[in-house]
Amino acid sequence: MQAAVFLDRDGTIIEDTDYISSPAQIKFIPGAVEAVNKLKQAGYKIIIISNQSGVARGILSEDMLQTIDKVIHRAILSGGGQVDGSYYCPHHPEHGVYPYKQACECRKPHTGMIKKAVREHDIDLSKSFLVGDHATDIETARRAGLRSAFVLTGHGKEEKDNLKSQPDHFADNLLEAAKWILGQRS
Numbered sequence: 001m002q003a004a005v006f007l008d009r010d011g012t013i014i015e016d017t018d019y020i021s022s023p024a025q026i027k028f029i030p031g032a033v034e035a036v037n038k039l040k041q042a043g044y045k046i047i048i049i050s051n052q053s054g055v056a057r058g059i060l061s062e063d064m065l066q067t068i069d070k071v072i073h074r075a076i077l078s079g080g081g082q083v084d085g086s087y088y089c090p091h092h093p094e095h096g097v098y099p100y101k102q103a104c105e106c107r108k109p110h111t112g113m114i115k116k117a118v119r120e121h122d123i124d125l126s127k128s129f130l131v132g133d134h135a136t137d138i139e140t141a142r143r144a145g146l147r148s149a150f151v152l153t154g155h156g157k158e159e160k161d162n163l164k165s166q167p168d169h170f171a172d173n174l175l176e177a178a179k180w181i182l183g184q185r186s
Helices: 030-042 062-078 112-121 135-144 156-163 173-184
Strands: 004-007 045-051 085-089 129-132 145-149 169-171
Touching: 004 112, 004 156, 030 062, 030 173, 045 112, 062 085, 085 112, 112 156, 129 135, 129 173, 135 145, 145 156, 145 173, 169 173
Parallel strands: 004 045, 004 129, 045 085, 129 145, 145 169
Antiparallel strands: none
16 A cells, blocks of 8 residues: 545635636646656655535536646646546535536545545555645644645635644645655654
8 A cells, every 4th residue: 555645726726817718828837747756756645635516516528637647747747746646526415407416425525535535546544644725724734634735825824824724734726735745754
């Protein structure tokens, strides 16, 4: 079993501009690609987990979401990193249309995406981390038994006061969180 770093997408890796509906809207947060590269070089599996209710709301299709994902993966790869897996929840419990308007086990803070990644990538959660910019990311980490880093990019500064579960570390951005994670190995 291998250690992994689970990363939220919007606000952690790329700028959170509400609902990204086109690859042209992708803008990486400074240092994010370098952070993924450092974590991958250290032997971590890199897994993106992201709530994407824009699908449920009809803002974008799952096909477009997958295209956006591929563009992000290619940009990270060209920067020397690699994403091992990417999971998203297209659902919302209150908004949208069938079959996306539903309560589900994959929407964070539930752990469905993490459980699926563990099965598909043979991940050891006791050696793994989650990094995100929302209170739901930190709650997801707590429920899954992961150590967590809360980044102040994206919605992090606003969400910091909404945290019910405290993260193991606060970081200005993903690169700083990656350095903290790498320091935990010693």
